Amino acid sequence: MRLPERQLAVLEAASATDERTIDEIAAETGLKPETVTGAAFDLRDEGLLSVVETAAETLGLTDEGRRYVDDDLPETRLYRAGLALGADEAAVSMGRVIGEADLDGPEVDIALSNFARKGLGSIDSGELRIAADADPDADREAAALAALADGDDPAVDDAVLDQLDSRGLVDRGESVTRSVTLTDDGVDALMTGVEATETVSELTPELLASGEWRDVEFSEYNVEADAPTAQGGRKHVLRRTADRVKDVLVGMGFQEMEGPHADSDFWINDCLFMPQDHPARTHWDRFALDVPPMEGIPDELMARVEAAHRDGWGIDGDGYHSPWSKDFAREVALRGHTTSLSMRYLSGIAGAELEPPQRYFSVEKVYRNDTLDPTHLLEFFQIEGWVMAEDLSVRDLMGTFEEFYRQFGITDIRFKPHYNPYTEPSFELFGEHPETGEEIEIGNSGVFREEVTGPLGVDCDVMAWGLALERLAMLTTGAEDIRDLHGTLADIEFLRDAEVSY
Numbered sequence: 001m002r003l004p005e006r007q008l009a010v011l012e013a014a015s016a017t018d019e020r021t022i023d024e025i026a027a028e029t030g031l032k033p034e035t036v037t038g039a040a041f042d043l044r045d046e047g048l049l050s051v052v053e054t055a056a057e058t059l060g061l062t063d064e065g066r067r068y069v070d071d072d073l074p075e076t077r078l079y080r081a082g083l084a085l086g087a088d089e090a091a092v093s094m095g096r097v098i099g100e101a102d103l104d105g106p107e108v109d110i111a112l113s114n115f116a117r118k119g120l121g122s123i124d125s126g127e128l129r130i131a132a133d134a135d136p137d138a139d140r141e142a143a144a145l146a147a148l149a150d151g152d153d154p155a156v157d158d159a160v161l162d163q164l165d166s167r168g169l170v171d172r173g174e175s176v177t178r179s180v181t182l183t184d185d186g187v188d189a190l191m192t193g194v195e196a197t198e199t200v201s202e203l204t205p206e207l208l209a210s211g212e213w214r215d216v217e218f219s220e221y222n223v224e225a226d227a228p229t230a231q232g233g234r235k236h237v238l239r240r241t242a243d244r245v246k247d248v249l250v251g252m253g254f255q256e257m258e259g260p261h262a263d264s265d266f267w268i269n270d271c272l273f274m275p276q277d278h279p280a281r282t283h284w285d286r287f288a289l290d291v292p293p294m295e296g297i298p299d300e301l302m303a304r305v306e307a308a309h310r311d312g313w314g315i316d317g318d319g320y321h322s323p324w325s326k327d328f329a330r331e332v333a334l335r336g337h338t339t340s341l342s343m344r345y346l347s348g349i350a351g352a353e354l355e356p357p358q359r360y361f362s363v364e365k366v367y368r369n370d371t372l373d374p375t376h377l378l379e380f381f382q383i384e385g386w387v388m389a390e391d392l393s394v395r396d397l398m399g400t401f402e403e404f405y406r407q408f409g410i411t412d413i414r415f416k417p418h419y420n421p422y423t424e425p426s427f428e429l430f431g432e433h434p435e436t437g438e439e440i441e442i443g444n445s446g447v448f449r450e451e452v453t454g455p456l457g458v459d460c461d462v463m464a465w466g467l468a469l470e471r472l473a474m475l476t477t478g479a480e481d482i483r484d485l486h487g488t489l490a491d492i493e494f495l496r497d498a499e500v501s502y
């Protein structure tokens with residue numbers, strides 16, 4: 001009988017009487033465990049070996065769990081700090097105990113909830129007392145963590161392990177151990193003598209060039225063999241969603257716009273008929289930059305925009321009759337929306353084609369002084385776009401969005417009438433979150449007013465929008481918190497596995 005070299009090595013290392021694990025055979029033969037597994041399965045298929053698999057639970061510490069082995073659990077630190085400040089005698093203010101325990105950020109909440117759960121003491125009206133009979137040295141969670149850190153069996157019941165698991169301090173997994181024994185046929189084969197054939201596992205340029213590939217024996221692929229998971233680098237899910245959005249819009253006939261992140265108020269707001277005393281233009285909402293004013297805004301355009309603000313546009317127009325200054329228009333800030341790019345392109349200064357029909361888009365970052373929460377970040381990506389054509393209607397706007405979102409599997413978007421100083425009519429867009437069922441706002445849109453298009457020199461209709469890329473990604477990935485998508489809270493497993501709809 002002839003067998004490939006590695007199969008022969010495994011066969012010779014196996015025993016008819018004792019079960020040998022893959023790792024033992026790997027150590028004996030000097031082959032990699034995954035190679036041994038592959039060979040063992042091949043030998044099993046040939047009836048020469050039998051393979052038994054036993055599954056076992058594995059338990060390891062997470063980074064956080066390991067930290068608490070070195071530094072004590074946060075609740076224990078809270079307890080010890082309380083003790084040091086005499087909270088076993090009289091209540092001590094929480095602020096002092098937390099300071100003494102040197103807890104900060106999320107550790108404070110972790111300490112408080114577990115302190116109460118474990119009966120280490122009580123908290124009342126901002127004051128902490130520790131329980132006379134509490135003994136953190138007998139803490140079973142801490143003991144289990146320490147045992148795991150030493151590679152020992154934690155020897156605790158499931159309830160404690162469940163608790164550690166729900167606190168994210170241990171990782172539970174499953175491992176499969178495979179052991180092999182020789183079958184009678186395997187023993188017979190060895191007794192009769194097995195010859196090794198040389199097999200080739202990889203087709204090389206040399207084999208091809210020399211023609212040797214015709215004569216060699218190739219080893220077979222074994223897709224069942226266990227192998228370590230290889231985690232390659234990959235593009236971030238948000239970047240991949242942005243790329244997908246660009247593909248979709250290019251497919252719909254749009255061209256891409258580009259322009260400065262730090263721009264003058266003129267392009268960010270004045271062109272959009274946003275009065276200079278609008279609340280969104282105060283320092284509360286805007287990230288102003290301490291840099292020289294922007295040069296190069298065409299004088300005539302500046303004059304037309306100022307006229308629209310002061311007196312309105314067209315025969316029936318009326319302006320704001322509120323203060324307007326060129327100096328403010330030239331001030332530079334981080335753009336709060338990419339509609340600044342639409343203004344630059346529609347004005348002609350960016351060199352865009354302006355003979356209708358035209359379609360332009362960008363997928364770029366914007367900056368807002370918002371409060372961080374599950375649906376808001378201080379910087380996020382906007383999917384900006386506009387279509388210039390004669391006689392556009394609301395149906396065109398809605399149809400464009402339906403078509404766009406359909407490419408992402410979203411077929412139930414909803415529209416709500418809205419107000420923007422620069423569009424009339426205006427619509428907000430909503431989509432339903434796949435996990436929570438909540439309606440979340442995904443965009444804002446409308447048809448630019450004459451006060452916007454007139455001064456820019458555009459005399460046909462322009463419909464436009466700003467959609468939130470992160471919100472789209474929340475709908476397609478099911479992420480419930482925008483901060484789960486990127487930043488420190490984003491889960492590495494999620495980032496490895498999240499798929500972008502195509």
Ligand SMILES: N[C@@H](Cc1ccccc1)C(=O)O
Nearest residue numbers: 337339444445446464465466
């Ligand atoms: N600039 C708007 C989006 C928008 C763009 C163009 C027209 C209408 C709305 C926003 O940031 O919310």
